[in-house]
Structure formats: structure tokens, C-alpha cells
Amino acid sequence: MNISLEETLLDAIRTIPDYPKPGIKFRDITTLLGNARAFRRAVDELVHPxxxxxxxxxxxxxxxxxxxxxAIAHQLSAGFIPIRKKGKLPHETVRVAYSLEYGIDEMEMHRDAVAPGEKVMLVDDLIATGGTAExxxxxxxxxGxxxxxACFVIDLPELGGRSKLETLDVPVRTLISYD
Ligand code: PRP
Ligand code: ADE
Structure with a gap:
């Protein structure tokens, strides 16, 4: 029997209530990552377009x-840029403050990680408010x-992140959503 992509992914992702704060339903992809078939399918579906x-x-x-x-960089024979929480990168960085569903933080990227005009795909597991991706x-x-x-396994459409990114002219690809 063919199991749909949506069913495969929804079955593989676990929801933890009230984590990291009361009222948050945390969509935990560690169970998807531990499931060889679901992990491979998610990566394949994100890259195929x-x-x-x-x-x-x-x-x-x-x-x-x-x-x-x-995994996506390997599939597309692309390089990889780590965008990190502040204070983790050793060389000269650019930094930005952002807010997300359950807090505020700052993130950084090495200044020399990308050259002007290079074509970049942004990847994360989940988009909620879109503050992180923004x-x-x-x-x-x-x-430059x-x-x-910008590609994500999970969309939480009620939190508006996808629309926020599209307003910034970033095309968004997601595989499943939760109401
Ligand atoms: C989660 C998730 C995204 C972000 C999405 O990361 O992996 O990066 O939240 O939320 P937003 O769309 O509201 O900005 P988190 O900050 O929990 O960090 P972690 O991956 O280090 O656990
Ligand atoms: N990042 C922001 N909101 C999240 C949620 N509900 N589950 C997992 N990661 C998140």
C-alpha cells in the first residue's frame, strides 16, 4: 500500500504539549530524524522541485x-552556511535580533559565508511566526x-510566517501543516 507523504510525516513527528512554555504544542522532529524512511522522504520532497x-x-x-x-546541500551539490545563535561563530559576523513563537534571541552568520549574487536556499524544520526565517x-x-x-518540513499557518516571508519576496516550500 502507498502511504502518502503527509501520512508518513505526520506519523513520524511527535507533539509535546506545553514545551518549552505552557500553551505551546512543540512539534518534535527528532522522531522523524530517527525514522530512516521518513527522514529520506522529507529531504527528497524538499529538494525535488x-x-x-x-x-x-x-x-x-x-x-x-x-x-x-x-542533507539537502549534499543532494543539491551545494555548499552550506550555518546561521547560528549569537556567540558561536569564530570569525567576523553579521548579527540580527529576532522574535519567535516562544521568545526573542539573536542570530549570526559569518560575513564571508556568502558572496554577492550567490543563489541561496534557506532551510529549517518549521516555520511558525516567521521571525527566525525573517x-x-x-x-x-x-x-548580497x-x-x-525557503524550505521547511512543517508550517504553522495560523502564526503567519509563510505570508510574512512571501511579503519579503521569498518563495516558500513546506510539506505539512498543523492548524
Ligand atoms: C524553532 C524552529 C525554527 C523556529 C521557528 O527553533 O526550529 O528555527 O523555532 O519559529 P518562528 O517561525 O516563530 O521564528 P528554536 O528557536 O526552538 O531553536 P532550536 O532549533 O535551536 O531548538
Ligand atoms: N518553533 C516555533 N514554534 C514551534 C513549535 N510549535 N514546535 C516546534 N518548534 C517551534
Missing amino acids: YAGTKIDKIAGIEARGFILGG GATKLLRQM ADIVA
């Missing part, structure tokens, strides 16, 4: 965007990147 498209680099957002982004978009564009797409 971009096979044959020139993408120089994947920018992965710490921490879960590193795991998916590394911050990453600002950093990449500040250094051309963001061709």
Missing part, C-alpha cells in the same frame, strides 16, 4: 535546520545573497 536549479549554498538555521540543510533573510540579503527559496 529544485533539481537542475542552480543553487550555490544552503543556509541552515541552528539547530534543526543544520540537520535537514546538510532574521536569516535579513542577514543573507545584507551580504539572492534567496531563491
Whole structure:
């Protein structure tokens, strides 16, 4: 029997109530990552529209965007840019403050991680308010990147992140959503 992509992914992702704060339903992809079939399927589905498209680099957002982004970079023969929480990168950085569903933080990228005009795909596991992806978009564009797409396994549409990114002219690809 053929199991749909949506069923495969929904079955593989676990929801933790009240984490990290009361009222948050945390969509935990560690169970998806531990499921070889679901992990492979998620990566394949995220990349397949971009096979044959020139993408120089994947920018992965710490921490879960590193795991998916590394696999996607390998599939697309692209380089990888880590976008990290502040204070983790050793060389000269650009920094931006951002807010997300359950807090505020700052993220950084190495100044020399991207050259002007390079085509970059942004990758993370989930988009909620879009604050994190918006911050990453600002950093990449500040250094002259051309963001061709932003890809996420999970969309939480009620929180408006997808629309926020589309307003910034970033094409968004997501695989499943939760109301
Ligand atoms: C989660 C998720 C995204 C972000 C999305 O990361 O992996 O990066 O939240 O939220 P937003 O769309 O409201 O900005 P988190 O900050 O929990 O970091 P982690 O991956 O290091 O756990
Ligand atoms: N990041 C922001 N909101 C989240 C949620 N509900 N589950 C997992 N990661 C998140």
C-alpha cells in the first residue's frame, strides 16, 4: 500500500504539549530524524522541485535546520552556511535580533559565508511566526545573497510566517501543516 507523504510525516513527528512554555504544542522532529524512511522522504520532497536549479549554498538555521540543510546541500551539490545563535561563530559576523513563537534571541552568520549574487536556499524544520526565517533573510540579503527559496518540513499557518516571508519576496516550500 502507498502511504502518502503527509501520512508518513505526520506519523513520524511527535507533539509535546506545553514545551518549552505552557500553551505551546512543540512539534518534535527528532522522531522523524530517527525514522530512516521518513527522514529520506522529507529531504527528497524538499529538494525535488529544485533539481537542475542552480543553487550555490544552503543556509541552515541552528539547530534543526543544520540537520535537514546538510542533507539537502549534499543532494543539491551545494555548499552550506550555518546561521547560528549569537556567540558561536569564530570569525567576523553579521548579527540580527529576532522574535519567535516562544521568545526573542539573536542570530549570526559569518560575513564571508556568502558572496554577492550567490543563489541561496534557506532551510529549517518549521516555520511558525516567521521571525527566525525573517532574521536569516535579513542577514543573507545584507551580504548580497539572492534567496531563491525557503524550505521547511512543517508550517504553522495560523502564526503567519509563510505570508510574512512571501511579503519579503521569498518563495516558500513546506510539506505539512498543523492548524
Ligand atoms: C524553532 C524552529 C525554527 C523556529 C521557528 O527553533 O526550529 O528555527 O523555532 O519559529 P518562528 O517561525 O516563530 O521564528 P528554536 O528557536 O526552538 O531553536 P532550536 O532549533 O535551536 O531548538
Ligand atoms: N518553533 C516555533 N514554534 C514551534 C513549535 N510549535 N514546535 C516546534 N518548534 C517551534
